[in-house]
Amino acid sequence: MTRQSASRTEPLGPGVGRVETRLATVADPDHPLQLVSGDHLDHVEVAYETYGSLSPERDNAVYICHALTGDAHAAGIHDGETKPGWWDNIIGPGRAIDTDQWFVVSSNLLGGCSGTTGPTSMNPATGQVWGTAFPQIDMHDFVEVHLRLAAHLGIEKFHAVVGGSMGGMQALDWSLTHPDTLDNAVIVAASSRLTAQNIAFSAVGREAIVRDRDFDDGHYLDADRRPDTGLSIARMLAHITYLSEDAFAEKFGRTHQFGEPRRGFGVDFAVESYLDHQGETFLTRFDPLSYIYLTRVMDYFDPFGTTGATDLVVADPVNYLVVCFDTDWRFSPAHSRRIVRHLEGAGLPVSFFTIASSWGHDSFLMKLDPYHDLVRAFLEVPAGRRTGRASRRAPHHDGHICTREVDR
Structure with missing residues (x-):
């Protein structure tokens, strides 16, 4: 099978240009954020960015949910920097998520470290950094914060919620729990329930951090030091799972960094x-x-594990696009098929595609034309036009094969 070439650096057009990250307060003592754990937060700030213009009818909004290590800076360039946002190749004028058409909102997750309230934020009750006293959080809590930001922006309903990897998990949870607030959900390279192997990789990463002597039971911020060795090892381990064996072979093979082996x-x-x-x-x-x-949130995510999980969305249907990549072994196509089975079993409209790519899990960040074309086309279909489903296997215009679930 011919593989689709990919690049992070070949988007269409000039992009959204200079952007800035803003902050919004979405919880205060009079309106605390009640968490799934039973705890609550009296103060929550959210870092976010927007691209494009909100229509007078406020009906063209698209929400971007980021993956594990993402942030609010999804597109454009910050002043004084040259590197664009992490999903810049898909967001912008003329791109798959076209900011000439859509008003795009991207925010940093609750518990993150890029402007949104998290364990490194100040606990207003103590005047000290939260640290490990920060309460346990859940995928539902992420979505609740997203909805509060939407209310802050005056948006009652999104044309679409879009996310890759853990961002796709948020999009799925959002669609199941608050279907009245979105018309479409785009779920890319995601999972509805981690396997034991998935959990094991994250567990080793966390252990690398907590066993670093500078972790100091989570009090490292008080001592002005960090468990950098543990964090870097966790990232190295995780990054191995983000690329396929083909990608490693293509990028590196057995090449020696300095020309000759040093033994x-x-x-x-x-x-x-x-x-x-x-x-x-x-x-x-x-x-x-x-x-x-954040890795622990993914471990416990199991939205179809409760009775009546699809009842709300069956009563107020959402249209779904589920995309996976054939060489992704972190969240293999089996994970996406499980999502599709549950949604189809509930009679919901689902379009399902498996894209050929050599880049493994990281494919969702790449500019793969068949993938971006799917997202563009799905977003442009008016709400209510997707009725019925059919499966077939067909080549794309470029000859790359994908398995797809198409609506008629």
Whole structure:
């Protein structure tokens, strides 16, 4: 099978240009955020960005839910920087999520470390950093904060909620629990229930952090130090799961970083240098406690595990696009098929595609034309036009094969 080439750096058009991250207060003592755990937060700030213009009817909004280590900066460029947002290749004028048509909202998750309230924020009750006293959080809590931000922006209903990986989990949870607030859900390279292997990878990453002597039971912020060794190892481990074996072979093979083998225990192979770089650069943009909290949320996510899980969305249907990638072994196509089975079993309209890509789980971040074309086309179909479903296997215009569930 011919593989689709991919790039993070080949978007269409000039992009959304200069952008800034804003803050919104969505919980205060008079309107606390009640959490699934039973705890509550009296103060929650959310970092967010918007792109495009909200229509007078306020009916063209699209919400972007980010993955584990993402943030609010999904597109455009911040002043003084040259690197665009993490999903810039899909968001912008003329791109799959076209900001000439859609008003796009992107926010940082509750528990994150890029402006939204989390374990590194100040606990207003104590005047100290939350640390491990920050309450346990749940996927429902993420969605509740998203909805409060929507209310702050004056948006009652979204044309679509879009997310990849853990962002897709949020989109799924949102659609099941608050279907009256969106028409469409785009779920990419996601899971509705992690396997034991998935949980194991995250467990090792968390252990690398907490066993670092500088973790200090989560009090490292008080001591002005961080468990950087543990965090970098966690990132290196996770990054191995984000790429397929084909991608590693294509990018690195058995190439030696310095031309000739050094026969030592330090960095010698190019892939080792790459992972070392990934671990080091991660330290500049992520916090160990956020990593621990957010990975744990994924472990417990099981939206179809309760009786009546689809009752609300059956009563107020949402249209679904579910996309996966054939070489993704972190959240393999079986994860997406499970989502589709549950949704179809409830009689909901679902379009399902498996895209050929050599890049594994990271494919959802890449500019793959068949993938982006699917998202564009799905968003442009007016609400209410998707009725009935049919399965077939067909080549795309570029000859790449995907399995797809199409509406007639």
